[in-house]
Amino acid sequence: MKTKKLISSVLVFLITSIAFMGCGQKQENTTKSSSKDKKELLIYCGAGLNKPMEEIGKSFEKKYGVKIQYTYANASQLIGQMEVSHKGDICVLPSDEDYNTANKKNLTLEKKDLAYHIPVIAVPKGNPASITNIKDLSKPGVKIILGDPKTSPLGMLAYKLFVKAGIEQQTKNNTVSTVTTVNEIVTFLSAKKADASIVWEDNALNAAKNIDIVQIPEKENLIKVIPIAALKSSKETELCKKFIDFTASDEGKAIFVKYNLKPLK
Numbered sequence: 001m002k003t004k005k006l007i008s009s010v011l012v013f014l015i016t017s018i019a020f021m022g023c024g025q026k027q028e029n030t031t032k033s034s035s036k037d038k039k040e041l042l043i044y045c046g047a048g049l050n051k052p053m054e055e056i057g058k059s060f061e062k063k064y065g066v067k068i069q070y071t072y073a074n075a076s077q078l079i080g081q082m083e084v085s086h087k088g089d090i091c092v093l094p095s096d097e098d099y100n101t102a103n104k105k106n107l108t109l110e111k112k113d114l115a116y117h118i119p120v121i122a123v124p125k126g127n128p129a130s131i132t133n134i135k136d137l138s139k140p141g142v143k144i145i146l147g148d149p150k151t152s153p154l155g156m157l158a159y160k161l162f163v164k165a166g167i168e169q170q171t172k173n174n175t176v177s178t179v180t181t182v183n184e185i186v187t188f189l190s191a192k193k194a195d196a197s198i199v200w201e202d203n204a205l206n207a208a209k210n211i212d213i214v215q216i217p218e219k220e221n222l223i224k225v226i227p228i229a230a231l232k233s234s235k236e237t238e239l240c241k242k243f244i245d246f247t248a249s250d251e252g253k254a255i256f257v258k259y260n261l262k263p264l265k
Contacts, residue, residue, distance in 0.1 A: 044231075074151065089231055093226070109231070118202075123196045138171055140174075141174075143176045201260065
């Protein structure tokens, strides 16, 4: 009798253990499957827009459970990556001209404009060279750092502003260094390694602790618009639309305002 009871107890224990292990395995498989099935968007984004777009990405991920992965660089580098890799879902570029370049290469779908991108003169805190307008950048002895006009859209924009002001040769002589992104310019000016540069207003305001701004009058300026667009390489058409709509929504606009950008109405 005792032997039968012992055998019965062992059988019950084994059956219960197997059932428990099965449930655990099923739960583990479900977790792995859920993680594997999580949607993801790859977004190419101008380096100077990293702060607002990071926050927008986190808000979108929290709201919709979609992982957002960014690649940051200047617009020329981003377009080159899109063209070579044929991968990615969305691009957020610093200007409409950059979008037109990507569109001519058959990389993008229709764009949606998000916010104004306004060039300003940025100077180290205290404005040691007493810069008051764009023509002051042509004065002898003024040290300028710029985006590389051959590889950086911001550098190309600065060159166009200098041509418009009739000071392209003088500013070329005053240029002590060129870099690829606006973030590098901000770092350079913050360390007072130059007297002035041309940057986007939002980047200068976000670094207001170390940088002062000299505004460029509208008639002398070349104000741009920040576009967002889905890529033709994307297989997530509906998800791209959802992210673009979210970025252009009131919630997205509030984040742009937080980082000193002026959204389109």
